[in-house]
Amino acid sequence: MLNKIMKRGQRKPSKSEAIEPPLPTSSASNVTVNHASRLAAPTPQPVTLATVPQNPGTVEVLPMLRDVPMSDRHNLFIRKLQICCILFDFTDTMKSIREKEIKRQTLAELVDLVQSGSCKMNEIMQEELIKMISVNIFRCFPPAAHENTGTEGGDPEEDEMFMDPSWPHLQLVYELLLKYVVSLETDTKIAKRYIDHSFVLKLLDLFDSEDIREREYLKTILHRIYGRFMVHRPFIRNAINNIFYRFIFETERYNGIGELLEILGSIINGFALPMKEEHKLFLVRALIPLHKPKCIASYHQQLSYCITQFVEKDYRLADTVIRGLLRYWPVTNCGKEVLFLGELEEVLEVTQSAEFQRCMVPLFRQIGRSLNSSHFQVAERALFWWNKEHIVALIAENRRVILPIIFDALERNIRGHWNQAIIGLSSNVRRMFLEMDPELFEECQRHNEEREARAGELEEQRESTWKRLEEVAAQGTAEDMVFL
Template sequence: MIKQILGKLPRKPSSKSSHNDTNNSNGVVSTYSSINSSEGPNSIGVGLNNPIGNSAPGKASAASRTKNGVSAPHSASMNKSNQGKKSAPVAPQVAPVLVSNVYEALPSFRDVPSLERQNLFIRKLNICCVVFDFTDPSKNLKEKDIKRQTLLELVDHISSITSKFNEVAMQEITRMVAANLFRTLPSNHENKLLETYDVEEEETMMEPAWPHLQIVYEFLLRFVASSETDAKLAKRYIDHSFVLRLLDLFESEDQREREYLKTILHRIYGKFMVHRPFIRKAINNIFYCFIFETEKHNGIAELLEILGSIINGFALPLKEEHKLFLVRALIPLHKSKSVSMYHQQLSYCITQFVEKDFKLADTVIRGLMKYWPITNSSKEVMFLGELEEVLEVTQAVEFQRCMVPLFRQIGRCLNSSHFQVAERALFMWNNDHIRNLITQNHKVIFPIIFPALERNTRSHWNQAVQSLTLNVRNIFLDDDQELFQECLIRFLEDEAKEREIQEKRESTWKLLEDVVASKAVSNEAMVVSRLFSSLAIATNTNPRATVGIV
């Protein structure tokens, strides 16, 4: 009777089961919850050296996050209840220090029967969901090494798999990848670019957790590229959210990470056709934000490199969507102060568009002139190089549409006091295709740039520029001597008129100074309107055209 009464009373929970996460005397946090006895012997204790022979295939556990931000195992019953449901990637957090006797290495794939390797694969993925703090190199050395070796085993294993990945494996793979890669990147700069900001001189930061991140990136790359990855099934886990978070990582200051991201995103674009429009739109949005808001992004060059391959594969005729992308995103990228960081990739993308559709040449050239630099000589040299690449694939009809404003700009470059700008403009005549276009339209082009050539031969301070200018001048002379003489006569006439205007202006000022000086001696007040009238009569101009001030 007494036993029956005592049996109905609530029992006090034991100290071992009352808390899943407890601190030991050294400040170490234990991260694994106890396994519910109701789950039976088939449940998997992640990271523990328990036997795996009783684990049934397909019931492997999945890592979850505890309230302290570290990985804890899902039971097989949880996987069963969630089967067929799409799970969101786990938000990554840095794990506290782990108890060394809990985080232990699992057996090698070679040491278990082939039937149990699937379960072991899942268990290894689960223990790799624990993220360590690399800001202190002295912490968790043993656990970090165990995780690194486990990641290397996973990379080798995923490369040798000969059967299709099932849904459970894909879910755990994306969970592990998300836990390690998707994180908040450190921000050590202002979002808005300062006037004195120099991107090239900024010291880049290296990712301290790269020993683990590199292997995770390699694992993800091999998973995406694997022929055993079914795109129709994998798109449930490598979805729009997953792609967006990958794109966010392009802000990383570590170039090694951006290189991996570039390769992986390109593989995803190639394998998952359903994601292609979304990826292009997402990259578009990154460019818009960079151009019109932040003016700072570390991954523009890598994104443009991906787009270069994408543009190369565009079907003809080009869709209106792609043309709008050129006009609204690619061309405005030229106005950034940090364009030198990605100009090579941008120039390649622009040239690809013109090669795909020659009618876009006029749009591109006018877009370049719209954002042409005025005070930045090094940027101007880059623009001239890109302009040459575009002109090299431009056809005669499109060239004729823009040649007048184009060679007015080139004429200004020829007279630049910066010798590299003038040289780069003169080097265009070394390109056979551009030279042929100029020769075909020399009657229009030569009168535009003749004054610039003549001024260079007379007064440019750099000897190399003078020599190159004489070569170009002789080319025009050989092509059309009659036109050359006409342009020379017109130039001399304009020069004489300009000299006459300058002399009149100087004489007017001298007369004004003399009149004012004579009145100042006698202390006589002077009406300004009468002064201007007398000056106008003295210089044979219309008095009514002068401005009278009383």
């Protein structure tokens, strides 16, 4: 009888208990995580990543999750996460080949499992999953990550592309994180406890990776996090702002500016109207100053898209944007000047007449200087503005202000520019103004001739003065000179 009572006390657990142990509801209930300690001795206890050995000797080959009973899948899932926490040296391709392959296959299995949704993860499993992902992706970059970022404005396509040797594993870890974030089985209320502000900040730090493949994954993942975790949206925007400030005013070195701007381009497109003051301040304090760094060529396309999106959303921002670009106009960098002219063209395409009139005087004073640039690509890019119908309409409407500003620049190009293409384009623009308003054209031409005549008289006076000084100096002797 005594033996029967003892056997009854050692009953087997039900299937639900083995699959999902009760979750902790408070700090005091952490001890209830290992409820399996009440089970019979042969049944393994649930494990966590805290039990992972610091220096594991060998990597254990575990069965596939689909090949074990439901009652064992929880523990097996955690054990597989333990394997995936082991980091390897990928600089030596012949080292730990077997162990690396086991980890790669385990990661691939976890990706398929999360993508299929066949195994619903409880809170403990999700927490351990995020811990494993953090162990793999959050790492320090080598010093070279800050030495070859193209800070002198070189062509990033000509630089040798960096390929992280650990990418076979990193890619699977990023894929796993992406599948977890986008999975319909993921409860955001639970997930936000582990994908918290600290996690997001560390994720943003990874955008400085030199490996463009890693930055592409990070861009997609952060965008998905922004879309699903609404509570994180203001924090993510502020964190990106801080990265931009540090880049603009301190380091001018950061690899992921283009990817962050791509995310922001999508975010800006979704801004509600009327636009919040916070977003306008972001435009003035972060986006416009991003035109300052020398390496703007590496992210200018994405930056220009963000700027244009703001003007499309709120046409009243056109004057702010144009004056901001003029403030950071390059003086000696012709490559940057070509980029600025192209961006201004896109902004003017969505600018309305009232905003155009506010800034047209300083704008076309700068365009006049660009028209006379000895760098033919700068002059050519400025002259191409007259191929845009909307810009020509704005100019025609305000021709009495604009033509007197640039008339002299057009005349100088036609008379003396070294490039025949610039001479031809300048002649075409001159003809457009003549057909647009013959009287205004003749008036500008007359004023231009008067200015040239006055300039000629001044030049003659200077030459005459120097000639007299030379004659006096030739007639005098050393004794006549007075030394002060």
